[in-house]
Amino acid sequence: MELNExxxxxxHINKDIEMQAQKRFDNLIKPLGSLGKLEKIVCLYAGAKGTAEPANLDFPKRVIMLWQDEIMSEKPTNSPINILAKAAHGNVIMETVTSNREELVTAIEQGINATEHxxxxxxxxxxxxxxxxxxxPSGWERLxxxxWEEILYTLGSNICAAMVGSILCxxxxxxxxxxxxxxxxxxxxIAGKICPEALEYCICSQITTERGQKNLAFxxxxxxxLRLHLAQGNGYGAALAFxxxxxxxxxxxxxxxxxxTGVHDEVSEFAHSQQARSKS
Structure with missing residues (x-):
């Protein structure tokens, strides 16, 4: 597989649709911007799907793809990730990277193929x-x-490579x-280095206590x-963000x-025009 091809x-995500969705949020009977980041992630979803029409935006079927580099004998049904995913009406699928650390581009392809399925x-x-x-990685400011290839091979993680493929797909x-x-x-x-447009479809569920994640994300x-001081990104934050x-x-x-609702004379404290002026 040729990645550039x-x-x-x-x-690109449809920015016009994203703005239409934000305009709808702005005109709901509520204080302007009062749903905060919830508005942003829904607008991203609308832009990805190409429609701001509420009736056309279904609640998507969601999945946590748990990547590993060795086959687990059985799915950890009683682990927190499965409990939290179930509560969020999501599924957990175990994915195993079969390539070794010298075959990181192959691992990207495995991530693409698994996510396609x-x-x-x-x-x-x-x-x-x-x-x-x-x-x-050490020396990150230079690295x-x-x-993208030098970054990936310095990182040396076939799991991370598979996740790159998952994001691109x-x-x-x-x-x-x-x-x-x-x-x-x-x-x-790394996916953004390969294809910057891919980042437009990403939502960051949480900041963990992992060193460097906060600065990199921002x-x-x-x-x-979310900021729940979770120790790692093993799906807990994603399930809660669902x-x-x-x-x-x-x-x-x-x-x-x-x-x-047929109300055209807006109550002044909720009026979009009034709130927009107060924020400017």
Whole structure:
């Protein structure tokens, strides 16, 4: 697989639709911007799907793709990730990277192929995660300016490489990606080096206590949804962010604008024009 050729099909998120969705949020009967980051992630979802029409934005089937480099004998059904995913109406799929550390480009292809299968199975919100704490490679300030291959081979993680493929594939299918922890943020950074448009489909679920994740996430323009002081990005944050995504989408679909309720003389304290002036 030639990655540059593959990435030609990854398109920018629809910014016009994203702005239309934000305009709807701004005109709901509530204080301007009062749903905070919930508004941002729903607008991203609308832009990815190409529609701001509430009736056309379904609650997507969601999955946590738990990447590992060895086959686990059985799915850890009683682990927190499975409990939290179930509570968020999501599934956990175990994915195993079969390539070794010298075959990182092959691992990217494995991530692409596995995610392609998941998306074609009907999943519309993807969270690529892994167990364990990660750290930013030493000499990052120099390394981050290098090409994606040098960064990936310095990192030396076939799991991270597979997650790069997962992110690229999801972006190609205009499917939002829920990042969780430093490993997935590093994968997103590398994916962005390969194809900058892919980052537009990423949502950062949380800031962990992993050294360097906060600075890296903010440097990439991400505004994490949660700060729960979790130790690593093993899917807990993604599962919890799924529930907040649902809450934001439910508000978007079920709340009414002034016009929809037939109220054209806005109450001054809620008036969009008044609030917009006060924020300027």
């Amino acid at each position: 593959y990435c030609k099909d990854i398109k 998941v998306i074609l199975s009907g999943y519309g919100l993807i969270a690529p995660v892994t167990f364990g704490r990660y750290t930013v 981050k300016e290098c090409g 999801a972006a190609k299918h205009r499917t939002p990606i829920m990042l969780d922890g430093l490993a997935s943020v590093l994968a997103a950074y 440097s990439m323009g991400f505004t994490p949804v 529930t907040l995504f649902d809450a934001g989408l439910k508000a978007y679909k079920e709340m009414k604008t002034f016009a929809e």
